[in-house]
Amino acid sequence: MSYPNVLLLIDNVWREGRRNATRAVHNPANEEVIGTVALATTTDLDDAVACAASGFEVWRRTPAVERTRVMLGAAELLTQRAESIANLLTLEQGKPLAESRAEIAMSADIIRWAANEAPRIYGRIVPPRAAGVQQMVQKEPVGPVAAFTPWNFPIAQVARKVAPALASGCSLVLKAAEETPASAAELVRAFVDAGLPAGVLALVFGEPAEISEHLITHRAIRKITFTGSTPVGKQLAALAGMHMKRVTMELGGHAPVIVAADADVARAARTLADAKFRNAGQICLSPTRMMVAQTAFDEFMETFLARIREIRVGDGMLEGSTMGPLANKRRLDAMERLTHDALSRGASLATGGVRLGDSGNFFAPTVLTEPSKDSLVLNSEPFGPVATVWRFAELGEAIAEANRLDYGLSAYAFTRAIKTVSRLAAEVQAGTLWVNQAAAAWPELPFGGVKDSGYGYEGGPESLDAYLQAKTVAISDV
Numbered sequence: 001m002s003y004p005n006v007l008l009l010i011d012n013v014w015r016e017g018r019r020n021a022t023r024a025v026h027n028p029a030n031e032e033v034i035g036t037v038a039l040a041t042t043t044d045l046d047d048a049v050a051c052a053a054s055g056f057e058v059w060r061r062t063p064a065v066e067r068t069r070v071m072l073g074a075a076e077l078l079t080q081r082a083e084s085i086a087n088l089l090t091l092e093q094g095k096p097l098a099e100s101r102a103e104i105a106m107s108a109d110i111i112r113w114a115a116n117e118a119p120r121i122y123g124r125i126v127p128p129r130a131a132g133v134q135q136m137v138q139k140e141p142v143g144p145v146a147a148f149t150p151w152n153f154p155i156a157q158v159a160r161k162v163a164p165a166l167a168s169g170c171s172l173v174l175k176a177a178e179e180t181p182a183s184a185a186e187l188v189r190a191f192v193d194a195g196l197p198a199g200v201l202a203l204v205f206g207e208p209a210e211i212s213e214h215l216i217t218h219r220a221i222r223k224i225t226f227t228g229s230t231p232v233g234k235q236l237a238a239l240a241g242m243h244m245k246r247v248t249m250e251l252g253g254h255a256p257v258i259v260a261a262d263a264d265v266a267r268a269a270r271t272l273a274d275a276k277f278r279n280a281g282q283i284c285l286s287p288t289r290m291m292v293a294q295t296a297f298d299e300f301m302e303t304f305l306a307r308i309r310e311i312r313v314g315d316g317m318l319e320g321s322t323m324g325p326l327a328n329k330r331r332l333d334a335m336e337r338l339t340h341d342a343l344s345r346g347a348s349l350a351t352g353g354v355r356l357g358d359s360g361n362f363f364a365p366t367v368l369t370e371p372s373k374d375s376l377v378l379n380s381e382p383f384g385p386v387a388t389v390w391r392f393a394e395l396g397e398a399i400a401e402a403n404r405l406d407y408g409l410s411a412y413a414f415t416r417a418i419k420t421v422s423r424l425a426a427e428v429q430a431g432t433l434w435v436n437q438a439a440a441a442w443p444e445l446p447f448g449g450v451k452d453s454g455y456g457y458e459g460g461p462e463s464l465d466a467y468l469q470a471k472t473v474a475i476s477d478v
């Protein structure tokens, strides 16, 4: 399987950056260089923004049904090309092929859903207070968007921004992740091949801080959307605030899980083992802080560990691997650091805790029990295959722990008691509470965070609202 040298897309032309600078792309399963990605200069960025500004004038005037048609075409191309794109995605990111295929199918689904929303961007008529007056509220696209996406879902995270922005009539300059550029480029290619007019979508790569500084402060950019870590998100939101730009921030999480004594404990344990180690744990909504009722703890651990023993860690390109390597060396180092710190503070190691093999970023699925509250793993997002589990005695205590951190993205509960569900729904501080199930962030559901996990939503009609502004037009006939 050959991996391309990934180029920038500006004005629907694929090209190198002005200085012909590139950066190597590595396969995380064996650390080999598999290709390169072109890096933009600030002049390239200025070109991209100028095109996005003229593309916006075209796209915002394009009838919604025509926007839908182009977007559905892109979803269709993505689906037709899924197998070859899945190979690129696994080569650059590491996840097993089955997960890459599922990510591409989900991305096509996101595009289709947003495409079909475009003709439903309704305004409203507001009854006037005087005769001869009409009051209308119309929705209009906010303007050219700067979008920043991470490496954990290199296609799906792009789809979650590009699809609602395009459906709303916005143009975009997209900076996708330099570590996983090829699959993002293939998604962009699907739009171009489906007939997206020049300038409506630009793709750039480069030095992230330089690009974000340049794009966010650029006068023509009207909206910023970022998915990534909380520290970077705070910096970008501050800069956007200084320049009065609209912002969506999808940041980190450290999802609490409450398994009540009345739950189907074995089912909860299997569901959580599958969910926790998907994408090697590199998911912002991954269940990470598992609290299990005292009386259910032994049954939970037995099933949880048995399920984890079925995980086959290996190169994602090999059929049979169910967990790939970590996407980069930083995560591997972080897993070692988090595990050693927790153990030094009194946690027990139920399984894993070690790097696997001498090459590639493989780390064993790891479970730490009864970690101390001050351990790193209970305070910063693990973003890797390390789970923590401990006992709780009383529901109030588990809710307090769920809300202890500044994160508030996803939370999980397993219980058969409607009273418990009602209490958790009212009291847990999170953007989404998943009850008796793994996360399923369908395109039709708004997904977003509270507190340090960010603001704004991706998914659902709210995802289009993020790219729209309301204009009131009041007309008197006198």
Ligand code: NAD
Residues within 6 Å of the ligand: 148, 149, 150, 151, 152, 177, 178, 208, 209, 210, 212, 213, 227, 228, 229, 230, 232, 236, 250, 251, 252, 253, 283, 284, 330, 381, 382, 383
């Ligand atoms: P990082 O904070 O260095 O980078 C996170 C992302 O932001 C990357 O895609 C990076 O290219 C980008 N980035 C970094 N600095 C930037 C800047 N100044 N301007 C614009 N973009 C910038 O962390 P990392 O090591 O790549 O990832 C690890 C952490 O990132 C994780 O612990 C997790 O919290 C977070 N993360 C979250 C998500 C998510 O889905 N919310 C996805 C990926 C990473």
